[in-house]
Amino acid sequence: VIILIYIYITFFITSILIIIIVYIDIYIYIVILNIFLIFIIIIIVVIIIFIKKIGFCDALTHRFLCRLEFFKLDVHFIFQVFFKFLLNFYLFIENLLFFLMVMKRIFIH
Numbered sequence: 001v002i003i004l005i006y007i008y009i010t011f012f013i014t015s016i017l018i019i020i021i022v023y024i025d026i027y028i029y030i031v032i033l034n035i036f037l038i039f040i041i042i043i044i045v046v047i048i049i050f051i052k053k054i055g056f057c058d059a060l061t062h063r064f065l066c067r068l069e070f071f072k073l074d075v076h077f078i079f080q081v082f083f084k085f086l087l088n089f090y091l092f093i094e095n096l097l098f099f100l101m102v103m104k105r106i107f108i109h
Contacts, residue, residue, distance in 0.1 A: 010089070014096060033097070037090055044082060 010092070013093065017093065017096065017100070033090075033093065037086075040086060041083075044086070
Protein backbone atom coordinates (compact mmCIF):
# COMPACT_ATOMS: atom_id res chain seq x y z
CA VAL A 1 0.00 0.00 0.00
CA ILE A 2 2.81 2.40 0.88
CA ILE A 3 4.55 1.67 -2.42
CA LEU A 4 1.35 2.36 -4.37
CA ILE A 5 0.87 5.65 -2.53
CA TYR A 6 4.50 6.53 -3.27
CA ILE A 7 4.05 5.75 -6.97
CA TYR A 8 0.82 7.75 -7.12
CA ILE A 9 2.40 10.77 -5.44
CA THR A 10 5.43 10.49 -7.74
CA PHE A 11 3.32 10.47 -10.89
CA PHE A 12 1.17 13.31 -9.60
CA ILE A 13 4.19 15.48 -8.84
CA THR A 14 5.91 14.62 -12.11
CA SER A 15 2.81 15.59 -14.07
CA ILE A 16 2.80 18.93 -12.27
CA LEU A 17 6.53 19.25 -12.98
CA ILE A 18 6.05 18.69 -16.70
CA ILE A 19 3.42 21.43 -16.82
CA ILE A 20 5.62 23.81 -14.82
CA ILE A 21 8.75 23.11 -16.87
CA VAL A 22 6.94 23.76 -20.12
CA TYR A 23 5.81 27.20 -18.98
CA ILE A 24 8.43 28.24 -16.44
CA ASP A 25 12.19 28.19 -16.77
CA ILE A 26 13.97 25.28 -15.11
CA TYR A 27 16.09 27.32 -12.72
CA ILE A 28 13.09 28.93 -11.05
CA TYR A 29 11.64 25.53 -10.36
CA ILE A 30 14.88 24.17 -8.89
CA VAL A 31 14.80 27.03 -6.38
CA ILE A 32 11.17 26.19 -5.55
CA LEU A 33 12.07 22.52 -5.13
CA ASN A 34 14.93 23.35 -2.76
CA ILE A 35 12.64 25.55 -0.65
CA PHE A 36 10.10 22.72 -0.57
CA LEU A 37 12.77 20.26 0.57
CA ILE A 38 13.89 22.58 3.39
CA PHE A 39 10.27 23.00 4.48
CA ILE A 40 9.75 19.22 4.60
CA ILE A 41 12.95 18.72 6.61
CA ILE A 42 11.80 21.35 9.14
CA ILE A 43 8.47 19.52 9.50
CA ILE A 44 10.29 16.21 10.02
CA VAL A 45 12.53 17.71 12.70
CA VAL A 46 9.52 19.15 14.53
CA ILE A 47 7.76 15.77 14.41
CA ILE A 48 10.87 13.99 15.71
CA ILE A 49 11.21 16.47 18.59
CA PHE A 50 7.54 15.96 19.43
CA ILE A 51 7.98 12.16 19.38
CA LYS A 52 11.03 12.43 21.63
CA LYS A 53 9.12 14.56 24.14
CA ILE A 54 6.25 12.09 24.18
CA GLY A 55 8.70 9.21 24.40
CA PHE A 56 9.76 10.25 27.90
CA CYS A 57 6.40 8.91 29.11
CA ASP A 58 5.64 11.09 32.07
CA ALA A 59 2.63 10.47 34.26
CA LEU A 60 0.16 12.24 31.96
CA THR A 61 1.09 10.58 28.69
CA HIS A 62 1.80 7.11 30.05
CA ARG A 63 -1.75 5.83 29.80
CA PHE A 64 -2.43 6.94 26.26
CA LEU A 65 0.74 7.21 24.22
CA CYS A 66 3.34 4.94 25.78
CA ARG A 67 1.23 1.86 25.13
CA LEU A 68 1.40 2.50 21.42
CA GLU A 69 4.02 0.42 19.67
CA PHE A 70 5.09 3.34 17.49
CA PHE A 71 6.58 5.25 20.39
CA LYS A 72 8.58 2.22 21.51
CA LEU A 73 10.48 2.22 18.25
CA ASP A 74 13.83 3.88 17.94
CA VAL A 75 13.36 7.49 16.91
CA HIS A 76 16.67 7.61 15.06
CA PHE A 77 15.71 4.57 13.01
CA ILE A 78 12.41 6.17 12.01
CA PHE A 79 14.21 9.39 11.12
CA GLN A 80 16.82 7.58 9.02
CA VAL A 81 14.27 5.55 7.07
CA PHE A 82 12.03 8.55 6.41
CA PHE A 83 14.93 10.82 5.51
CA LYS A 84 16.36 8.24 3.08
CA PHE A 85 12.93 7.92 1.51
CA LEU A 86 12.70 11.69 1.16
CA LEU A 87 16.23 11.98 -0.20
CA ASN A 88 15.65 9.29 -2.83
CA PHE A 89 12.43 10.98 -3.87
CA TYR A 90 14.21 14.33 -4.12
CA LEU A 91 17.05 12.88 -6.20
CA PHE A 92 14.53 11.20 -8.49
CA ILE A 93 12.79 14.53 -9.09
CA GLU A 94 16.13 16.28 -9.67
CA ASN A 95 17.12 13.68 -12.28
CA LEU A 96 13.73 13.97 -13.90
CA LEU A 97 14.11 17.75 -14.04
CA PHE A 98 17.48 17.42 -15.72
CA PHE A 99 16.06 14.98 -18.26
CA LEU A 100 13.09 17.22 -19.01
CA MET A 101 15.34 20.24 -19.31
CA VAL A 102 17.49 18.44 -21.89
CA MET A 103 14.42 17.27 -23.80
CA LYS A 104 13.00 20.79 -23.73
CA ARG A 105 16.22 22.22 -25.18
CA ILE A 106 16.31 19.56 -27.89
CA PHE A 107 12.71 19.90 -29.06
CA ILE A 108 12.19 23.63 -28.69
CA HIS A 109 15.48 24.87 -30.16
